Amino acid sequence: MMMRGPQHQQDDLTTTMPYHLTDQLAENSTGKGFLSIILLLFVTVAGSSAWADEDTGADTGAVPETPQVRDAYARAVPPGQQNSAAFMHISNPGHQTMALVAAESSVARVVELHTHVQEDGMMKMRRVERIELPPATEVVLQPGGLHLMLIGLKQPLAPGDPVDLHLVFDTGKTIDITADTRTIMPAQRMHHNGQDH
Numbered sequence: 001m002m003m004r005g006p007q008h009q010q011d012d013l014t015t016t017m018p019y020h021l022t023d024q025l026a027e028n029s030t031g032k033g034f035l036s037i038i039l040l041l042f043v044t045v046a047g048s049s050a051w052a053d054e055d056t057g058a059d060t061g062a063v064p065e066t067p068q069v070r071d072a073y074a075r076a077v078p079p080g081q082q083n084s085a086a087f088m089h090i091s092n093p094g095h096q097t098m099a100l101v102a103a104e105s106s107v108a109r110v111v112e113l114h115t116h117v118q119e120d121g122m123m124k125m126r127r128v129e130r131i132e133l134p135p136a137t138e139v140v141l142q143p144g145g146l147h148l149m150l151i152g153l154k155q156p157l158a159p160g161d162p163v164d165l166h167l168v169f170d171t172g173k174t175i176d177i178t179a180d181t182r183t184i185m186p187a188q189r190m191h192h193n194g195q196d197h
């Protein structure tokens with residue numbers, strides 16, 4: 001076995017190895033050498049296929065996977081109001097679904113991801129773990145729908161005030177944006193715990 005030329009090792013690997021490997025190991029010390037060669041071959045093969053996969057991935061990943069945010073704005077609220085909300089358009093130019101999973105802002109103690117659901121004939125807010133962003137799609141966060149809930153405001157939000165937002169995506173990507181505070185007249189009044197969002 002060990003005396004054969006290198007050109008025969010591939011044949012041994014594919015045809016005889018599974019049947020003779022255990023016998024070789026049990027019988028003599030050359031089995032260890034044989035095993036080392038087999039392992040080396042496996043490592044080499046595994047390594048080269050991993051490279052191939054990586055190259056393929058790089059080819060299809062030419063489009064930037066960074067989500068794009070536009071038209072970000074926050075709802076102006078009178079002084080003393082505890083909470084507000086922020087809205088925006090988020091698009092995913094990539095090939096794979098990603099998700100917004102967290103957000104922070106210096107103007108609020110906590111920022112949560114919220115949606116609205118119809119329940120017992122009323123629109124109610126629900127916290128969600130993530131906002132899915134399908135590939136090549138723009139998801140709209142808007143009054144009455146998905147929004148970022150600004151909880152525990154540290155300052156009043158008057159029209160024109162900038163609201164910084166730190167967005168965290170499940171890909172590990174983060175984006176820092178500045179939303180513009182606007183007066184938002186509710187097209188339809190939606191009450192949830194006495195507040196509009």
Ligand SMILES: [Cu+2]
Nearest residue numbers: 114125149197
């Ligand atoms: Cu909310």
